Amino acid sequence: MNAQQPPVLAIEGLRVEYPLANGTVFTAVENASLVIRPGEIHALVGESGAGKTTIGNTVMGLLEKPGRIAAGTIHIDGRKFDPAKGSAEGVVLGRDVGAVFQDPMTSLNPLFTIESQLTEAMRFHLKLDNAQARARALELLQAVGIPEPQRRLKAYPHQLSGGQRQRVVIAAALSCGPKLVVADEPTTALDVSVQAQILKLLRDLADQRGIGILLVTHNMGVVAQIADRVTIMHRGQVVETGTTEEVLRRPKAVYARALIGAVPRIDARLDRFPVLGEEGKGRAEQARTELRARAERSTQTADDTPILSVENLCVDYNTSGWLPGSKGHRFRAVDGVSFSVRRGEVFGLVGESGCGKTTIANVVSGLVRPTSGQVLYRGRSIAGEGAVRRIGPLRQAIQMIFQDPYSSLNGRMRIGSILSEPILFYRLAGSKAEAESDVARLIEAVGLDAEAAQRFPHAFSGGQRQRLSIARALGARPKLIVCDEPTSSLDVSVQAQILNLLKDLRDATGLTLLLISHDLAVVRQMCDRVAVMRQGNLLEQANAETLFERPQHPYTQELLSLVPTLDRIRGETRAA
Amino acid sequence: MKTLASSPGFLTRIGAPISVIAAALLALVIVACSILASWIAPYDPTNLASFDLMNAELPPAFTAEGDSRFILGTDNQGRDLLSAMLYGARVSIAIGGGAVLLAATLGVTLGLLAGYFGGRVDALIMRIGDVILSFPTILLALLVSGIARAVFPGAATAEWAPVILICAIAIHEWVQYARTVRAATMVETAKDYVRAAKVIGLPPRRIMLRHILPNVMSPVLVISTINLAAAVLTEATLSFLGVGMPPTYPSLGTLIRIGNEFVFSGIWWIALFPALALVILVLAVNVVGDWLRDRFNPKLRVKR
Numbered sequence: 001m002n003a004q005q006p007p008v009l010a011i012e013g014l015r016v017e018y019p020l021a022n023g024t025v026f027t028a029v030e031n032a033s034l035v036i037r038p039g040e041i042h043a044l045v046g047e048s049g050a051g052k053t054t055i056g057n058t059v060m061g062l063l064e065k066p067g068r069i070a071a072g073t074i075h076i077d078g079r080k081f082d083p084a085k086g087s088a089e090g091v092v093l094g095r096d097v098g099a100v101f102q103d104p105m106t107s108l109n110p111l112f113t114i115e116s117q118l119t120e121a122m123r124f125h126l127k128l129d130n131a132q133a134r135a136r137a138l139e140l141l142q143a144v145g146i147p148e149p150q151r152r153l154k155a156y157p158h159q160l161s162g163g164q165r166q167r168v169v170i171a172a173a174l175s176c177g178p179k180l181v182v183a184d185e186p187t188t189a190l191d192v193s194v195q196a197q198i199l200k201l202l203r204d205l206a207d208q209r210g211i212g213i214l215l216v217t218h219n220m221g222v223v224a225q226i227a228d229r230v231t232i233m234h235r236g237q238v239v240e241t242g243t244t245e246e247v248l249r250r251p252k253a254v255y256a257r258a259l260i261g262a263v264p265r266i267d268a269r270l271d272r273f274p275v276l277g278e279e280g281k282g283r284a285e286q287a288r289t290e291l292r293a294r295a296e297r298s299t300q301t302a303d304d305t306p307i308l309s310v311e312n313l314c315v316d317y318n319t320s321g322w323l324p325g326s327k328g329h330r331f332r333a334v335d336g337v338s339f340s341v342r343r344g345e346v347f348g349l350v351g352e353s354g355c356g357k358t359t360i361a362n363v364v365s366g367l368v369r370p371t372s373g374q375v376l377y378r379g380r381s382i383a384g385e386g387a388v389r390r391i392g393p394l395r396q397a398i399q400m401i402f403q404d405p406y407s408s409l410n411g412r413m414r415i416g417s418i419l420s421e422p423i424l425f426y427r428l429a430g431s432k433a434e435a436e437s438d439v440a441r442l443i444e445a446v447g448l449d450a451e452a453a454q455r456f457p458h459a460f461s462g463g464q465r466q467r468l469s470i471a472r473a474l475g476a477r478p479k480l481i482v483c484d485e486p487t488s489s490l491d492v493s494v495q496a497q498i499l500n501l502l503k504d505l506r507d508a509t510g511l512t513l514l515l516i517s518h519d520l521a522v523v524r525q526m527c528d529r530v531a532v533m534r535q536g537n538l539l540e541q542a543n544a545e546t547l548f549e550r551p552q553h554p555y556t557q558e559l560l561s562l563v564p565t566l567d568r569i570r571g572e573t574r575a576a
Numbered sequence: 577m578k579t580l581a582s583s584p585g586f587l588t589r590i591g592a593p594i595s596v597i598a599a600a601l602l603a604l605v606i607v608a609c610s611i612l613a614s615w616i617a618p619y620d621p622t623n624l625a626s627f628d629l630m631n632a633e634l635p636p637a638f639t640a641e642g643d644s645r646f647i648l649g650t651d652n653q654g655r656d657l658l659s660a661m662l663y664g665a666r667v668s669i670a671i672g673g674g675a676v677l678l679a680a681t682l683g684v685t686l687g688l689l690a691g692y693f694g695g696r697v698d699a700l701i702m703r704i705g706d707v708i709l710s711f712p713t714i715l716l717a718l719l720v721s722g723i724a725r726a727v728f729p730g731a732a733t734a735e736w737a738p739v740i741l742i743c744a745i746a747i748h749e750w751v752q753y754a755r756t757v758r759a760a761t762m763v764e765t766a767k768d769y770v771r772a773a774k775v776i777g778l779p780p781r782r783i784m785l786r787h788i789l790p791n792v793m794s795p796v797l798v799i800s801t802i803n804l805a806a807a808v809l810t811e812a813t814l815s816f817l818g819v820g821m822p823p824t825y826p827s828l829g830t831l832i833r834i835g836n837e838f839v840f841s842g843i844w845w846i847a848l849f850p851a852l853a854l855v856i857l858v859l860a861v862n863v864v865g866d867w868l869r870d871r872f873n874p875k876l877r878v879k880r
């Protein structure tokens with residue numbers, strides 16, 4: 001598209017370096033080249049640490065010290081970028097280059113109205129007076145699809161939803177008519193339905209205004225949906241570049257193939273995720289066999305009672321002051337939800353943020369008390385009406401895996417003592433030595449090396465920490481594990497490994513999993529049965545196959561249609 | 577923690593500026609001298625038989641009328657001022673340290689409880705703290721030692737006065753610990769590792785002591801150095817006002833009070849030298865404490 005027009009951004013042989021304290025140099029980006037023509041969306045994809053954000057920041061002149069451009073050239077709108085000044089001659093950030101950041105909650109200043117934030121750049125760069133600027137701000141809000149723009153001009157950021165705020169951020173980026181917009185993970189913090197709208201908006205802006213967009217993202221589905229060209233980066237290097245269709249359908253580089261293969265598919269269920277080099281395979285299987293033997297010894301005869309049933313559960317959150325008589329707000333997070341989980345299955349709970357799925361996870365694992373209704377574990381009430389008083393032994397049977405592997409392990413404790421804590425607390429080992437060998441077996445079962453027990457959490461990567469978090473949950477010999485967004489803060493390839501691990505562990509030990517997620521593709525790959533939630537209500541529950549092939553509730557249908565996937569690639573749909 | 581912060585190797589290794597190293601060394605020297613007072617002091621100022629009224633109010637040895645036996649001169653009782661100061665510094669530091677220890681223990685415990693349980697427990701503890709903070713330190717301490725003396729006749733004796741002083745100072749200072757620890761505890765309690773400990777089923781006491789406490793301790797250590805200086809100063813003020821240590825077991829503050837009566841008679845040394853020692857000690861500890869505060873400030877530190 002527009003191959004004749006001069007590129008709005010041309011990067012050639014870029015190398016960005018960070019000198020380190022010990023005198024060596026860390027190369028964040030090595031020999032990167034890319035070209036963006038007007039009206040083109042160029043996606044820069046890769047996992048965390050790949051250097052994609054560094055390129056985005058460098059182009060905007062926001063490269064943080066002591067980072068420096070060591071080699072290569074950048075031309076913005078045909079003008080050469082001067083590393084010393086951090087901009088190209090005659091190109092101004094905010095006027096010729098617009099920026100859209102990841103988190104719309106923090107990229108607007110909460111103290112100023114939308115109007116003043118939108119008009120600031122225009123008054124400064126275009127020397128418009130207040131009335132002109134306001135008129136143009138109104139136009140922009142209309143262009144990005146904000147309802148009642150007249151009223152919204154006077155609003156403060158907290159009065160808008162996340163999606164609306166991101167629209168305002170985009171409007172601000174467009175305010176001075178830029179040639180190039182750098183969008184760094186513009187939809188990562190948003191729900192699918194909002195994401196779909198924002199992506200459509202970005203596409204329309206490129207098509208109608210001829211703006212070149214550098215889209216930095218980790219989400220392959222997003223790339224497939226709106227990008228014209230893709231560059232895949234890995235550890236600072238450009239691994240593959242080409243049109244979206246070429247790269248996603250016929251990736252040549254090994255890494256590109258692995259990365260694309262690791263993306264969970266929503267259209268069909270696979271046995272395992274294909275991943276590169278799985279860690280510690282043989283020993284892990286042996287350790288899991290031992291876990292299984294232990295689990296079988298302690299399991300009673302199978303019966304038909306569901307392992308977990310949630311009946312008519314309601315949870316209110318009160319925000320009340322401490323002074324007597326002060327009135328608090330009451331917010332109903334979960335409103336009359338009922339479902340049951342059978343022994344040995346993976347039950348998925350999906351929904352957008354704020355739908356109450358995490359609250360249910362917290363109630364099931366005993367962190368939050370229900371307002372009414374009850375939770376039964378094997379027919380015995382563990383929370384809510386008629387809950388058994390001595391909850392201790394039942395607590396042991398339900399463990400949890402958390403979303404953020406960086407905060408879920410105590411940084412002041414060694415892995416060994418973190419993992420042995422539940423073992424010692426429930427006296428599952430006769431002696432300290434036995435507990436230590438149990439810990440070693442757990443660590444091996446999650447695919448790490450047993451000597452990890454001696455180290456502190458900060459010595460491990462996010463994926464490894466999540467493995468350790470899983471090992472801790474297994475330590476209490478639970479029957480049910482609640483997984484609250486277990487992979488949403490991990491890279492795709494790591495996500496694939498963790499999901500494989502959960503599958504393997506379930507197959508090996510007969511665990512039951514309650515999987516909470518906003519990612520429909522992950523749920524499709526993992527779950528036997530799925531329930532869909534919205535605003536505290538459970539809308540639909542069905543077998544996973546049924547739900548994904550023939551969704552009944554209109555909300556489920558809408559959600560499914562909005563998920564950006566690899567089977568709808570932009571170039572192809574256009575051609576078709 | 578004091579000894580850890582005061583060893584120069586430790587400070588240079590973690591990049592302390594020269595002024596901090598000097599201050600730490602100075603504080604260390606004063607603390608060491610006061611601990612070793614019984615061995616290095618030329619006389620025993622607590623032994624009433626060892627001093628002679630004939631030697632009273634002798635100026636320091638380096639002045640024209642000085643007596644070489646008394647390097648910094650003598651006080652109104654004929655007591656060797658250097659010896660009295662060494663013993664006095666020991667009393668001051670012991671009371672300051674004791675008050676900090678008591679305040680920290682009390683404050684950390686209450687702060688943990690308030691931050692972990694929240695709600696009514698939190699409201700009760702923190703409101704009590706607010707009430708206490710609305711009194712000036714000295715007024716509250718005067719009140720406590722005054723009441724103690726009224727209801728407990730032995731309160732003014734050398735054995736009990738330090739205990740009363742420690743309590744009188746700590747009753748005000750624990751609030752600062754409680755506030756800091758409460759805030760840090762609330763942050764930590766919301767983190768997933770604490771939720772994980774709850775899911776395991778660990779009792780609250782164990783979660784607080786084993787999981788949360790180690791993660792909220794660094795600000796406590798920092799406040800402690802700054803509060804140590806403040807506590808030494810409060811003790812000196814109380815002793816100066818006459819409700820502190822008795823004249824037979826003088827602290828630095830008591831010496832300054834005694835000296836104060838003679839300043840206008842041209843006998844300047846009784847007040848000046850103890851005051852100098854106090855200023856140097858407090859300044860040194862404060863410099864180290866300030867530096868520690870900046871160093872451990874989570875906002876100035878790169879996370880993870």
